[in-house]
Amino acid sequence: MEQTFVILKPSTISRSLVGDIIERYQRKGLKIAGVKMMQLDEKILREHYAHLVDRPFFPLLLKSMMATPVIVMVLEGKDAVSVVRTMTGATNARLAAPGTIRGDFGMSGQENLVHASDSVENAKIEVARFFRPEEIFNYDLITASAIYSPDEMN
Numbered sequence: 001m002e003q004t005f006v007i008l009k010p011s012t013i014s015r016s017l018v019g020d021i022i023e024r025y026q027r028k029g030l031k032i033a034g035v036k037m038m039q040l041d042e043k044i045l046r047e048h049y050a051h052l053v054d055r056p057f058f059p060l061l062l063k064s065m066m067a068t069p070v071i072v073m074v075l076e077g078k079d080a081v082s083v084v085r086t087m088t089g090a091t092n093a094r095l096a097a098p099g100t101i102r103g104d105f106g107m108s109g110q111e112n113l114v115h116a117s118d119s120v121e122n123a124k125i126e127v128a129r130f131f132r133p134e135e136i137f138n139y140d141l142i143t144a145s146a147i148y149s150p151d152e153m154n
Contacts, residue, residue, distance in 0.1 A: 005126035007115035008071040029147035034074035
C-alpha cells in the first residue's frame with residue numbers, strides 16, 4: 001500500500017478540528033501508520049518549504065506554521081497520495097470544492113488547515129523528514145476486506 005504525509009497545521013489545532021479531519025481520513029479507509037504532535041521550527045520549515053523560501057509570503061508562512069504545535073501523520077492506502085490530495089481540496093480554501101477538507105472548513109489560502117504530499121516521491125521524502133523508521137507501524141486493519149476488493153489489497 002502507498003503512504004502519504006499530512007500535516008494538520010496550526011489552523012487545525014487552533015480551531016479544534018483535529019478529530020473531524022482525522023475522522024474523514026479514517027472513514028475513507030486510510031490507515032494511520034504514524035502520528036505525532038510536534039513543534040515545527042524555522043530549520044525544518046525551510047527544508048520542507050525550500051521551494052517557497054524566496055517568495056514574499058514566506059515570513060508569514062513561517063509565523064503561521066510555528067504558531068502552535070502541529071500533528072504530523074503518515075497515512076496508508078491504495079493510491080493514498082492522490083486520495084488525500086483530492087480529499088484536501090484546492091490550496092486556496094475559498095476555491096476548494098464543498099466536500100473537501102478545505103472546502104468545508106477553510107476560508108484562507110494560507111490558513112488552509114492541511115499540508116498533503118503532492119507526489120509519491122515527495123511523500124517518501126517528507127515521511128523520512130518527519131518520522132524515524134521505528135515511528136511507522138505496519139499492521140492490518142481488521143476492516144480492510146470491507147474497504148478493498150482482494151485484488152486491491154497489495
